[in-house]
Amino acid sequence: MSDPLSSSPQRFWLGALHIIPLCLAVLPWGVLAGSMAVSQGFTPLQSVGLSVFVFAGAAQLVTISMVAAGSGFIAICLTIFVITAQHLLYALILREHVSSLPLRKRLPVAFLLTDELFALSVGKRSYDFAYLMGAGLCFYLSWIFFTIVGVLLAASVPNLADYHLDFSIVATFIAIVVPMIKRLSSLVGVLVALILSLLLNSLAVAGAIVIAGLLGMLCAVGVARWRGEGP
Amino acid sequence: MIWLLIFVLAGVVLFNRYLLLEPRLPIRLPDFIRQSLQYSAPCLLTAICGPILLGDSGLNGLTSNPYTYAALLSIGCALVIKNMLLSVLVSLVGFYTLLYMMG
Numbered sequence: 095m096s097d098p099l100s101s102s103p104q105r106f107w108l109g110a111l112h113i114i115p116l117c118l119a120v121l122p123w124g125v126l127a128g129s130m131a132v133s134q135g136f137t138p139l140q141s142v143g144l145s146v147f148v149f150a151g152a153a154q155l156v157t158i159s160m161v162a163a164g165s166g167f168i169a170i171c172l173t174i175f176v177i178t179a180q181h182l183l184y185a186l187i188l189r190e191h192v193s194s195l196p197l198r199k200r201l202p203v204a205f206l207l208t209d210e211l212f213a214l215s216v217g218k219r220s221y222d223f224a225y226l227m228g229a230g231l232c233f234y235l236s237w238i239f240f241t242i243v244g245v246l247l248a249a250s251v252p253n254l255a256d257y258h259l260d261f262s263i264v265a266t267f268i269a270i271v272v273p274m275i276k277r278l279s280s281l282v283g284v285l286v287a288l289i290l291s292l293l294l295n296s297l298a299v300a301g302a303i304v305i306a307g308l309l310g311m312l313c314a315v316g317v318a319r320w321r322g323e324g325p
Numbered sequence: 326m327i328w329l330l331i332f333v334l335a336g337v338v339l340f341n342r343y344l345l346l347e348p349r350l351p352i353r354l355p356d357f358i359r360q361s362l363q364y365s366a367p368c369l370l371t372a373i374c375g376p377i378l379l380g381d382s383g384l385n386g387l388t389s390n391p392y393t394y395a396a397l398l399s400i401g402c403a404l405v406i407k408n409m410l411l412s413v414l415v416s417l418v419g420f421y422t423l424l425y426m427m428g
Contacts, residue, residue: 122410140327147335152366156373157334163376167330174334177369178341179362185345186352193348204343258424260377261392265399265416267370272403274367287368291375296384303372310368311361318360 102224109228112218116210117236120151124237126262127154128244133259134162138245145241149234150208152270153178155263160303162260169301176307184212191221199223206230279323283314391427395420 124145131141136158144154153174160170184207185192192203203226211230215221251257275281287310294302317323345352378392387393399416406412 119410122413136327140331143328143331147331148338149335150338152370153334153338156369157330159373159377161327161330167326167333170330171333171337173369173373175337175341176365178338179365181338181341182345182354183359183362185342186354189345189352192346200346201343204346205339207342258420261395261420262413262417264374264377264392264396265413265420267374268396268399268416269403269409269412271367271370272400273407273409280364280367283364283368284371287372288375291372292379292384292387295376295379303369303375306375307365307369307372310372311364314364314368315357315361 105220105222105224106228109214109220109225109230110232111228112220113210113214113229113233116214117233120210120233120237121240123151123155123266124240125244125247126266127151127158128241128246129248130155130244130259130263131158132245132248133257134158136161138249141245142238142241145238149205149237150174150178151237152267155266159260159263165303166300169304172301172304173307176304180209181207184209187216188212188221192223192226195223202227203230206234208233277318277323278321279314279318282317283310286310286313391420391423395423398423 127145128141131144131154132138136144144157148154148157156173156177157170160173165173185204188203188207192200195203203223206226207230210233211226214229215226218225220226271284275284287306290306290309291303294306299305344350374396378387378390378396380386380390380392382390395416398419399412402412402416402419403409406415
């Protein structure tokens with residue numbers, strides 16, 4: 095619970111302390127995001143720039159693989175928009191605590207609002223600005239640091255493409271997606287997305303990933319409504 | 326071009342993170358959108374794996390592609406091993422073993 099009696103600096107450092115386990119948990123992904131960017135042709139500065147400005151793990155890996163696959167500018171932007179759309183829900187839930195703050199405080203909260211910060215904030219029922227900033231900034235700086243480590247590792251290894259590092263994206267995504275499949279609707283959605291993605295990509299259809307993903311989502315909702323699955 | 330993409334994407338992500346924190350916005354997402362957002366992560370992450378699995382060999386190459394079998398192994402790992410990092414690690418070991426065996 096957030097304690098109104100504790101001072102702001104105290105809440106700041108408490109937030110930073112609480113998010114450390116989550117920082118360690120994303121260490122491999124940060125290193126992966128950095129090394130993957132370099133191995134797919136981003137310059138070291140651009141690779142770190144992704145983490146500094148975009149600051150969204152899955153979205154960064156997706157951007158890197160779509161750029162490497164030669165996807166178009168609009169297709170990449172649309173995909174990232176849809177992929178990061180779960181943040182709309184996070185903001186919706188934090189809204190009652192954050193929307194009363196002035197803009198100069200709302201914007202930093204929004205920028206730092208990752209899956210991890212949301213999970214921590216809701217888990218600890220701590221929504222005060224100092225706590226969110228402490229946790230968010232600690233996580234942000236860790237993420238950038240891990241990315242730099244990944245960039246340095248990748249830059250010191252020649253012929254990185256020969257190592258088939260791109261499979262680690264598939265392995266990571268599978269490990270994230272499989273536990274999400276708890277109902278028939280999500281299973282159908284994922285299968286439709288997979289089959290369409292394979293088909294459309296093999297036919298070199300522009301925007302294949304977005305089309306496959308969106309149609310998968312539509313089918314999932316269709317199945318959920320047909321079976322009367324609860325929210 | 327890459328830098329332009331990075332800045333536009335930064336704007337897109339910040340838009341999603343900020344929009345519903347804006348106090349002047351009356352909030353009412355249609356049920357259908359709200360419901361389909363629940364599926365955005367699994368469906369899109371899966372769709373992104375498509376071109377990586379295809380590689381250079383295309384649809385016909387799927388049955389002789391180590392990526393296909395390693396992906397099946399990864400699904401098995403994710404079902405059995407509840408720890409995500411460990412599951413990724415085991416499937417990567419499996420992938421490189423397969424790559425070595427299939428030459």
